[in-house]
Amino acid sequence: MALFKKEPQRTLTQKVGVLLMNLGTPERPEAASVKPFLKEFLSDTRVVELPAAVWQPILRGAILTRRPKASAENYQKVWTEQGSPLAVILQAQTAAIQTYFQAKKLDVTVDYAMTYGQPSIATQIEHFKQQGIGRIFILPLYPQYSGSATGAALDKLYADLMKQRNMPSIRTLRSYGEHAGYISAMSQHLRQHLPQLHTYDRIVFSYHGVPQNHIDAGDPYQAECLQTSQLLAQHLGLDNEHCITAFQSRFGRAKWVEPSTQNLLDTLPKQGVKKIAVFCPGFSADCLETLEEIAIAGKAQFEAAGGTEYTYVPCLNTESAWIETLCSMISNELMGWI
Numbered sequence: 061m062a063l064f065k066k067e068p069q070r071t072l073t074q075k076v077g078v079l080l081m082n083l084g085t086p087e088r089p090e091a092a093s094v095k096p097f098l099k100e101f102l103s104d105t106r107v108v109e110l111p112a113a114v115w116q117p118i119l120r121g122a123i124l125t126r127r128p129k130a131s132a133e134n135y136q137k138v139w140t141e142q143g144s145p146l147a148v149i150l151q152a153q154t155a156a157i158q159t160y161f162q163a164k165k166l167d168v169t170v171d172y173a174m175t176y177g178q179p180s181i182a183t184q185i186e187h188f189k190q191q192g193i194g195r196i197f198i199l200p201l202y203p204q205y206s207g208s209a210t211g212a213a214l215d216k217l218y219a220d221l222m223k224q225r226n227m228p229s230i231r232t233l234r235s236y237g238e239h240a241g242y243i244s245a246m247s248q249h250l251r252q253h254l255p256q257l258h259t260y261d262r263i264v265f266s267y268h269g270v271p272q273n274h275i276d277a278g279d280p281y282q283a284e285c286l287q288t289s290q291l292l293a294q295h296l297g298l299d300n301e302h303c304i305t306a307f308q309s310r311f312g313r314a315k316w317v318e319p320s321t322q323n324l325l326d327t328l329p330k331q332g333v334k335k336i337a338v339f340c341p342g343f344s345a346d347c348l349e350t351l352e353e354i355a356i357a358g359k360a361q362f363e364a365a366g367g368t369e370y371t372y373v374p375c376l377n378t379e380s381a382w383i384e385t386l387c388s389m390i391s392n393e394l395m396g397w398i
């Protein structure tokens with residue numbers, strides 16, 4: 061077997077490509093489609109840090125027999141005519157950023173890739189190379205760095221590069237959780253959705269969780285989330301005590317970072333916190349975890365526990381201030397290339 065990929069002899073030019081990355085999503089909201097997606101995702105040791113000999117029998121046994129069906133039912137609740145929200149929004153973000161560079165008459169090609177499923181980073185880099193693009197900037201759309209999301213995305217990039225003979229120039233951005241434009245886009249967005257911001261008992265900032273042992277081993281994710289929340293509260297003119305940072309989407313039996321969003325939704329009403337707004341700063345696009353888990357199930361859970369008002373604020377998605385921030389962040393990272 062060849063050690064490196066066979067490819068046509070071709071000249072890579074100074075042309076620039078930008079690749080936006082997100083996690084990936086099943087092609088259809090059906091167990092048969094969710095299963096291979098979960099298998100690829102949960103086999104990544106960045107996501108589940110266990111030796112294959114221990115984890116694979118559990119994954120292929122209990123998890124892949126039950127979870128695809130349950131997950132598919134959840135996907136069905138949020139699926140759109142155009143497809144999975146995560147993919148539809150990523151496509152719209154890509155198009156909006158491409159339009160910006162076109163309007164500026166800059167020769168920058170914008171596309172997107174998924175860490176798991178399609179289109180893969182390898183496919184998209186090959187696609188860029190076919191167009192002669194020799195300078196590629198990869199932007200994982202996770203504001204806060206985590207090994208399990210950002211690291212996993214960049215692993216896929218580097219693994220592909222290691223198989224290439226004719227490598228392009230590469231730049232990446234590891235995180236942007238403190239970026240002033242990101243904070244201000246969120247602040248503006250929250251003010252639009254919550255004109256009576258001060259009338260809520262609490263504003264909950266809910267981030268995707270990670271296992272506590274990742275943090276204990278040096279993953280900066282939790283600290284980066286807390287930093288984003290603090291800057292956002294400050295920008296909104298809210299006391300830190302008025303805002304709660306919590307972590308959602310717990311998976312498996314191991315200890316995950318605390319506090320858990322799900323536990324909070326049960327306990328807050330009992331402490332007299334009955335009116336809340338929930339926003340997910342760590343997700344650049346609405347997806348299963350925000351739309352089903354937070355907007356639908358979270359609301360039902362909070363109300364069942366005695367809460368009276370629950371407002372879900374959508375993710376930044378294609379909000380114009382957010383697209384402008386992304387364009388300015390990308391332009392900054394392309395300095396010297398364009």
Ligand SMILES: C=CC1=C(C)c2cc3[nH]c(cc4nc(cc5[nH]c(cc1n2)c(C)c5CCC(=O)O)C(CCC(=O)O)=C4C)c(C)c3C=C
Nearest residue numbers: 083084085086107131146206208209268270311347348349
């Ligand atoms: C050990 C399990 C998981 C870790 C660690 C994890 C980290 C992590 N994930 C995201 C972003 C997303 N995760 C999404 C779905 C999802 N996540 C897990 C598990 C872990 N995630 C599972 C099993 C699933 C699939 C759905 C399910 O069965 O519950 C998604 C949404 C995908 C979609 O199709 O809409 C996103 C986005 C981050 C940012 C992160 C680490 C910080």
Ligand SMILES: [Fe+2]
Nearest residue numbers: 083268309349
């Ligand atoms: Fe996840």
Ligand SMILES: [Fe+2]
Nearest residue numbers: 309348349353
């Ligand atoms: Fe979930």
